[in-house]
């Protein structure tokens with residue numbers, strides 16, 4: 001068949017191992033997944049209550065325009081309804097932007113390591129991928145500016161960055177946005193936006209009003225605990241959204257996902273509780289790293305990337321045997337490191353005890 005040349009040899013996204021599979025393989029009763037940055041507290045109890053009494057008719061198509069959710073999100077953010085686009089997760093939004101703007105002959109600029117879907121989608125479209133190494137785990141925006149040329153179509157800023165959890169400051173971002181040519185789309189992927197505490201990070205919504213080439217992506221998958229419902233949204237100027245919207249599949253969310261996302265937004269109290277617990281959990285990891293002198297990146301998210309001074313794949317496997325699924329740094333272009341989602345206080349304590357045992361076994365410390 002006449003396959004696109006670029007998909008030859010391409011691999012599908014490698015998700016973390018499913019919990020059930022790990023239980024079976026290692027004969028474990030309990031397995032905790034700290035690999036995909038899901039919210040360990042799940043979603044709002046208001047959503048749970050709603051789902052128990054829900055009688056949605058799933059035989060009919062959802063509202064492809066997501067009118068009710070659109071109104072809710074627009075009011076929540078203080079933007080116009082026409083400035084929003086909803087995706088089947090922000091993964092979908094990344095694919096839409098890529099499909100609309102990337103093709104053979106143009107290039108796209110991104111940090112490395114960063115979220116893998118930017119390059120994956122770009123490669124499918126046959127565009128040239130320009131990866132600019134992080135500097136101390138942070139986007140090197142000046143080098144990214146230098147990598148942009150007349151053929152650049154999209155530049156990606158993952159802020160905070162996955163897998164390092166670091167942010168670029170508003171000051172740096174401001175300078176960057178000012179200097180990117182106006183015909184290059186700047187994607188600000190803010191999947192972990194809600195988790196950020198640093199005062200150096202400022203709300204980016206005003207950039208959308210000032211610059212037609214800025215698009216922000218956020219999601220209900222992480223802090224709102226709705227990963228399985230697949231809802232992400234993009235914010236840009238009306239004209240930019242109008243250009244992108246025809247590329248979107250007509251019914252890319254479900255009726256139920258629209259409903260639960262709306263409820264999630266109304267329960268800001270639950271969100272705040274999750275964010276506070278996440279901060280406390282992060283401190284458990286930071287203390288562990290400092291105690292054992294393991295390098296870590298300052299995280300503004302619900303995960304942390306830190307050094308293990310051992311083979312990441314070995315640590316990954318040893319932790320899996322002990323009931324914890326994490327991400328090996330090898331899979332994230334960060335050898336010698338592991339990326340761990342911040343769990344509940346209890347999960348974190350148990351995890352760190354077992355990690356200490358594994359690292360002792362590996363001869364990292366006595």
Ligand SMILES: *Cc1c(COP(=O)(O)O)cnc(C)c1O
Nearest residue numbers: 089090091115162191219221232
């Ligand atoms: C998790 C994640 C996404 C994708 O989230 P969706 O579930 O598709 O909304 C996008 N960007 C980054 C950086 C992520 O970590």
